[in-house]
Amino acid sequence: MEAVRKRLIHITRCRGITRRSIRRFVRYDPTLQSIYKFSSTEINQFLAIPHKQASLLYSDLRNPSLIKQIIQDISSCRVITLVDEDYPVVLKTIKDAPLVLYAMGNTSLLDKHPLISVIGTRKPSREALSKTEAFVVPLIHSNWVIVSGMASGIDSMAHQQTLKYDGMTIAVLGGGFHHIYPKHNYHLFNQIAEHGLVLSEYPPDTPPKRYHFPERNRIISGLSFGTLVIEATERSGTLITVDQALDQGREVYAVPGNPFLAQTRGCHKMIQEGAKLVQHPMDIMEDWERMESNYKLLS
Known part of the structure; x- marks a missing residue:
């Protein structure tokens, strides 16, 4: 579960992908692991997003500076994700519930x-x-x-x-x-x-x-x-x-x-x-x- 929440935090920080697309991908792969193995062309085809956005997402999934920034942010404030037990249950009932809360x-x-x-x-x-x-x-x-x-x-x-x-x-x-x-x-x-x-x-x-x-x-x-x-x-x-x-x-x-x-x-x-x-x-x-x-x- 810890690995899943870290991937969720990471993916929400990437360019080229919307909350709606992330939700769709979660239904396909609840672990979120396979997206890291996709090429930019596969991202483009699977998520049905433009090539430019797919390239940005592919790049950010492998961006060490972004990963370093996320680690710093996690150390400076609390991060609550949709897969955490302490995520507010009432928010799960609304349309477009936030995937991550700082x-x-x-x-x-x-x-x-x-x-x-x-x-x-x-x-x-x-x-x-x-x-x-x-x-x-x-x-x-x-x-x-x-x-x-x-x-x-x-x-x-x-x-x-x-x-x-x-x-x-x-x-x-x-x-x-x-x-x-x-x-x-x-x-x-x-x-x-x-x-x-x-x-x-x-x-x-x-x-x-x-x-x-x-x-x-x-x-x-x-x-x-x-x-x-x-x-x-x-x-x-x-x-x-x-x-x-x-x-x-x-x-x-x-x-x-x-x-x-x-x-x-x-x-x-x-x-x-x-x-x-x-x-x-x-x-x-x-x-x-x-x-x-x-x-x-x-x-």
Whole structure:
């Protein structure tokens, strides 16, 4: 098993292959051993990928510098793979589950219940902090794990409130640990790594790219019993996480607000489309009490 996990980590770091192709190959060879014996032409034919990509993959499978970098990364942070016993079971149920997760901090938080993702706009209103305090702090005091994406705005508020009240929080990043985004959250990153847990699907040296953030959102919602939206504009990126949460069969909660504020219109739209309107944290807690036994069977 150790050899398989090392090959999985290696292959996910190679150029020219997607997660989808890796999954397809795993079904063919669960040991992942045979791909190292393929020529670039055989890779091209078997995986049905262009010659250029097949050549990149063939090269990276034999690249000693890449292997050395992986060894260094494994020594600097925890790596959890899909074949590990401590891989979060709830993530195995989602579409395109991450094959590898890099972790810094307390990985036992992944075994806690309940987890809730708290998300929202990067440009919150002046009311946003009081909303976050009103809805999130009671959950913190009730030992809920707060999951978010460490972005500016609502995400940061959720993490900061959790740290302030000695709660449990998980941040899921859109880049590697050596490229914190936004840069002004570097101190927050260190705090979460020390007192909570930071996760990333991307190796430590990977700079964040625009498409990483929608990708990481499926992990934020996938880890959680439900997603709580504090504020969102009508075209907010927050809606991507909401769509993924619904697709994953998770609960979605939205906080209503002043109808004249742009930051609340997204929440009102979600409520119109079926999200649960929350007026008090107890609305969420009561839902969890009703669903706890079924959810724990899943996880």
